[in-house]
Amino acid sequence: MIYLDNAATSAIKPDSVKEALCQAIQRDDLGNPGRGAHESSLHALLEVEAARTSVAKFFGAKDSQLAFTANATMSINLILKSLLGAGDHVISSCTEHNSVLRPLYQLAEEGVALSFAGLKKDSLQLDLASFEQLLRPNSRAVVVNHASNVTGEVIDLPACAKFCRENKLLLIVDAAQSAGIFPINLQADDIDVLCFTGHKSLYGPGGTGGIVLGDRMADVPLKAVISGGSGIRSFEKTQPREMPTLFEAGTANVFGLIGLHAGVEYLQNTGMAKVEARLQKLMRRFYEGVKDLPGLKIYGDFSDPAKRRAPIVGLNLGHVPAAVISDILATDYDIATRPGAHCAPLMHQALGTADQGIVRFSFSTMNSEADIDAGIAAIAEISRALT
Structure with missing residues (x-):
């Protein structure tokens, strides 16, 4: 085919990704990461953290700013539902995937107001100028894809970031169609939250993705959306609030993250x-x-x-x-x-x-x-x- x-x-994955996955699945020393002091747990934890370091660096972020998830859809759901609540207003666009639209529609049922920018009349470009007309006193965030999965058109990210900074809004970017396609740097691109998937152009396996939080997010209160095992502070009734534990309840996808690590290394080695x-x-x-x-x-x-x-x-x-x-x-x-x-x-x-x-x-x-x-x-x- x-x-x-x-x-x-x-x-079709690079040979290095195939080899990394085949070697990983044959190992007998990968236990549950962070769930014990024995060697198999430590080996698994080292693999997860090695992947975290590599992927975070790829996006110009610190290890502590990256939480792994199952895919971009999960990342977007987690950050939107962690951040937004009744009375907030969100600006998004008509170019979005349902991974953005459906969580927003669900939040609308809970009292979050939504506005969607359209396309320019003379092109298929997103009409960023209309963001100004959509702005409200209770506007909290702009949620946009970096590149359309229908046309391939790329948003003017610097202009979008400038609008967000001028109006004290958070910029949340769906990078499902751009991560691994062209360089993304969390700091240089002035992104507050980057959501990505591993199985597309990062060449990782399915079941991998993540949320990367910019520096400004350190002062933004976030709540847990999924709670469960964390390997730490087991007697607390609530999910620990610090990154990455806030978004990483449950056992990590160790084999998937080994594959994602290999995919990102392939991109970095290629340039x-x-x-x-x-x-x-x-x-x-x-x-x-x-x-x-x-x-x-x-x-x-x-x-x-x-x-x-x-x-x-x-x-x-x-x-x-x-x-x-x-x-x-x-x-x-x-x-x-x-x-x-x-x-x-x-x-x-x-x-x-x-x-x-x-x-x-x-x-x-x-x-x-x-x-x-x-x-x-x-x-x-x-x-x-x-x-």
Whole structure:
């Protein structure tokens, strides 16, 4: 199979990640981390903390600022429900994934007010200028994705951070589609909370992710959302409040974190500048190969080759349902893509594709030029047959 659905998950992992996971699962000395003084517990704890150090450094943070979770969805749920309460107001956007939208809708039922910024009239860019009109006296936070999982468009993060600083708002960033795609530095990018997943472009296994808290969060009261075993202060009735224990109730995913550590090490050893350049090259190759096909519509602004984008190309052929195109690609060409609404209902409503959906191609450093060319040839052949 030619796998071009990397925005969903990176099914093809670097060899170093595969090797790290295979070696880890064969070990007999990895116990429950932090749950004893015996060697197997200590060995497991060392693996977890080694992963923490590597991932925190990758995002320009301290070890104590990173809590591991199961994925970006869990990270977003934990931070939003830990931070927000009745009477608060949140600004978000129409570009969000349901991992942001559904927790916000749930909080709205509990008294949190919501406002959503739309797209600019002349482009598919988020209208950051509208944030000013959405601002209220009780506004508490801005919650946005770094890159759209539908179009690959990247938010103007410096402008968003500037707005938050000027209005004393917290900036919470969903980095599911940007972590491992281009460099992110918690301090330099002025992010208060970064939520990420490990199984996409960080090349870790499923069941890994995290929350990274910026320096300003040290003075922000947070409550436990999930409580349970912590390995420390067992006679206390409440979950310990300090990071990372606040968000790490229960046994850590040791094997998963070993894999995540290997994925991040792969990126660091390769160099993020090289990773980003490779992904942009693959994306541009695909875009240039399909953009002039009859009946084809592409969603996103590709006019400037130097513009930073997530490696995603979303397209449709005429009025053919996206699911039909994706099924043909899978059945006749053995090419994996993602059709439909991509768990981003407001974005599809804004694009006018709620009924048709969009066929999403998304790329990884594990893809080759031959993969891209096969995708181009398949879409060209389908276009000739259907339009």
